[in-house]
Amino acid sequence: MTGMNRPARLNRFLLALIGLVLLAAGGFAVAAHYGRLRIVERQAGVLYTADTPATGVLLAAGGVAVVIGLLSLRWLFAQLSRAPKAGVWRLEGDDGVSRFASNVATTPFCGEIEAYPGVRAARAVLAGTMAAPRMMVVVIAGQDADVTDIRQRLETEGLPRLREALDLDILPASVEFRFTTTA
Known part of the structure; x- marks a missing residue:
């Protein structure tokens, strides 16, 4: 009975899409770091400014990333509970x-x-x-x-x-x- 868990299909699709985008971004960053990409120089920084952001900004960005990661894991585990299949x-x-x-x-x-x-x-x-x-x-x-x-x-x-x-x-x-x- 698919109607028992209507948003599950959309949730799984969105999880897969977000996961693929994050994997592609991570792969791009790793390839750029090791100089495998010709469109980005190996020594080029992520930010185009000469100034390095303050430590507080970096910590806040890291904290937000951790919270988003934990919420994504919670979302993923919520998808595992499915309605039983009739037989x-x-x-x-x-x-x-x-x-x-x-x-x-x-x-x-x-x-x-x-x-x-x-x-x-x-x-x-x-x-x-x-x-x-x-x-x-x-x-x-x-x-x-x-x-x-x-x-x-x-x-x-x-x-x-x-x-x-x-x-x-x-x-x-x-x-x-x-x-x-x-x-």
Whole structure:
């Protein structure tokens, strides 16, 4: 379900673009330092002024570079958390084995959630196996929605009914609430 993490594709593209630009700039600086470029003299300075900047300016520039580097690393690590991938589920019973796509179970579950007061839309991904199931639910609620009531109904009605339908003892679920911008 690609809609679970909409900005991830843009974030990864921007990270790759910024990384390539920084790698190119670093490669250019290293090549210029070792005299491999003919457009820049080896002894030429970075700044075209004869005066060297004050030590405070150099320290501030270094500090800003470190902060930008740390923020970029944080941004990169945030990209690693992805929504689980849905797959084919296999139920084994006395009569044999049944296989079905996980959205067969999540579609009615989402329909039930969308009937809750204040919920505009719901999406869910059921991943893992029968032995280790995982579920991610995204609830898009209106501005006036009672999130506590929605969460309580999920815990007491929706998820237990889904666990019973899938014949699971436990179903770890993470729920993400998003709010619409329209009133």
